[in-house]
Amino acid sequence: xxxSKKTLVIAVAAAVAAFAVGAAAIPRPPALSTxxxxxxxxxxxxxxxxxxxxxVRDRVSVAVIDGDTVREAHFGATDATEYEIGSVTKTVTGxxxxxxxxxxxxxxxxxxxxxxxLGSSPAASVTLEELATQSSGLPRLAMxxxxxxxxxxxxxxxxxxxxxTVDQLVASASEQELGEKEYLYSNxxxxxxxxxxxxxxxxDYPELAEERVFAPLGMDDSFVPTSTDxxxxxxxxxxxxxxxxxxxxxxxxxxxxxxxxxxxxxxxVYARAQLDETAPGVAATExxxxxxxxxxxxxxxxxxxxxxxxxxATGGFTSLVAFDRxxxxxxVVLNNTGASVDELGFALMEDD
Amino acid sequence: MExxxxxxxxxxxxxxxxxxxxRRKAFAAKSRLELVFGAADAAVVLFGARLFMPWGSVPTxxxxxxxxxxxxxxxxxxxxxxxxxxxxxxxxxxxxLAWAVVxxxxxxxxxxxxxx
Numbered sequence: 001x002x003x004s005k006k007t008l009v010i011a012v013a014a015a016v017a018a019f020a021v022g023a024a025a026i027p028r029p030p031a032l033s034t035x036x037x038x039x040x041x042x043x044x045x046x047x048x049x050x051x052x053x054x055x056v057r058d059r060v061s062v063a064v065i066d067g068d069t070v071r072e073a074h075f076g077a078t079d080a081t082e083y084e085i086g087s088v089t090k091t092v093t094g095x096x097x098x099x100x101x102x103x104x105x106x107x108x109x110x111x112x113x114x115x116x117x118l119g120s121s122p123a124a125s126v127t128l129e130e131l132a133t134q135s136s137g138l139p140r141l142a143m144x145x146x147x148x149x150x151x152x153x154x155x156x157x158x159x160x161x162x163x164x165t166v167d168q169l170v171a172s173a174s175e176q177e178l179g180e181k182e183y184l185y186s187n188x189x190x191x192x193x194x195x196x197x198x199x200x201x202x203x204d205y206p207e208l209a210e211e212r213v214f215a216p217l218g219m220d221d222s223f224v225p226t227s228t229d230x231x232x233x234x235x236x237x238x239x240x241x242x243x244x245x246x247x248x249x250x251x252x253x254x255x256x257x258x259x260x261x262x263x264x265x266x267x268x269v270y271a272r273a274q275l276d277e278t279a280p281g282v283a284a285t286e287x288x289x290x291x292x293x294x295x296x297x298x299x300x301x302x303x304x305x306x307x308x309x310x311x312x313a314t315g316g317f318t319s320l321v322a323f324d325r326x327x328x329x330x331x332v333v334l335n336n337t338g339a340s341v342d343e344l345g346f347a348l349m350e351d352d
Numbered sequence: 353m354e355x356x357x358x359x360x361x362x363x364x365x366x367x368x369x370x371x372x373x374x375r376r377k378a379f380a381a382k383s384r385l386e387l388v389f390g391a392a393d394a395a396v397v398l399f400g401a402r403l404f405m406p407w408g409s410v411p412t413x414x415x416x417x418x419x420x421x422x423x424x425x426x427x428x429x430x431x432x433x434x435x436x437x438x439x440x441x442x443x444x445x446x447x448x449l450a451w452a453v454v455x456x457x458x459x460x461x462x463x464x465x466x467x468x
Contacts, residue, residue, distance in 0.1 A: 007430065007431060007434070008431070010430050011426075011427040011428075011430035011431045012427060014426045014427060014429075014430050015423040015424060015426050015427035015430075016423070017426075018419075018422060018423040018426040019419055019420060019422075019423035022398070022415075022416070022419030022420075022422065022423065023416060023419060025402060025415075026412055026413075026415050026416065027402055027405070027407040027412050027415055028412070029407040029408045029412070030408075054408065054409040055406070055408045055409055056406070056407070056408030056409075057408065153465055156404070156465070156466060157465070157466075241354065241406050241408065241409075242354055242403065242404050242405055242406050242407060242408075243406075243407050243408055244403055244404075337408070339408060339409075
């Protein structure tokens with residue numbers, strides 16, 4: 001064999017080897033679990049609806065509540081499977097505000113500075129109601145310069161980008177300038193609201209949520225972690241929208257904005273209690289302010305047309321809780337990937 | 353945003369393949385070191401695309417497109433290897449060495465950060 005032929009053979013062999021290695025590494029995103037259980041018609045319907053919405057799927061749990069009838073559909077899960085519910089946590093925080101007002105601990109117009117050490121900073125003048133209706137003028141996130149790079153890296157590593165202490169959260173809030181007092185979705189605002197309510201009650205946020213929302217409703221498998229120490233060793237984790245395994249999100253002092261873990265069984269209880277107006281702090285569901293477009297907002301709960309709802313997303317989970325008192329229907333969707341479930345949830349709300 | 357990594361993978365593998373296959377001055381690799389770093393850059397960006405592209409929303413066979421381009425680049429690199437000097441003769445060795453060290457460090461840091 002001549003030298004040039006030999007080189008050509010080596011080149012082809014190297015190319016084939018490179019392609020083979022690449023082909024062996026072809027992405028294999030998780031797919032919707034084939035292990036399904038629950039109401040067979042709902043299982044079929046959910047599977048069909050998910051097929052129409054692209055995105056990584058793995059475990060999904062769905063409940064459709066019509067009055068006293070509850071239909072469930074599970075893929076790779078049971079009604080005891082634990083999920084991060086993300087920003088649906090804000091509805092718990094909203095309920096806690098309405099409940100604290102009922103108890104006389106705070107008023108809707110109580111300034112934040114009366115409950116947290118914010119000095120004479122602009123954030124001190126923000127009222128609890130402004131925080132709860134996402135119209136405080138606070139930004140979406142507190143992002144001190146030294147947190148910018150770690151947050152970007154955390155996002156790319158599918159890690160929890162939060163994790164400050166309450167003192168750090170309050171210090172960060174005291175450095176914020178306020179924008180217009182119009183609807184602007186703010187995780188920072190809800191983190192501060194939850195910590196302020198805990199301060200007013202003389203406890204911490206996880207305990208407050210347990211005592212005033214979860215325990216009265218019998219939501220025994222729902223809790224508020226604030227660090228990974230609060231999680232079981234085998235606590236479920238999810239997948240990012242790209243299909244990478246995600247780390248759990250526990251959020252630290254930002255927990256009131258999105259760290260609750262729950263199960264479908266518990267969230268059915270929660271949704272039914274909102275539907276039949278027996279939930280603690282149910283006044284939180286009443287719309288009192290504009291939320292952009294045709295939507296309005298109560299304490300965390302958004303209302304669009306006649307549907308009252310909140311969705312949630314962490315690094316590896318998405319969720320939706322929605323209910324329509326006129327129609328007597330509620331829907332809960334819990335999902336362990338970063339792909340949205342809003343379309344699925346709202347389709348189930350409209351379904352006959 | 354995640355789709356950017358897919359476009360970057362196409363761009364970097366194409367640049368590597370062009371550098372190893374073409375003789376045109378503007379694109380051609382001018383040393384073995386440039387070939388090696390071209391391959392390393394493309395491999396790292398491919399790695400990133402595999403991690404960050406929303407593969408649940410796009411057909412996974414698309415992954416094979418930049419992989420195939422990379423493989424063609426590898427073949428070209430083998431064919432050109434003997435014709436190239438180890439380092440560019442028109443540049444001071446010290447400058448080449450400094451560039452190589454910085455480049456390698458950046459690649460390692462990117463891999464560590466991305467892979468976690």
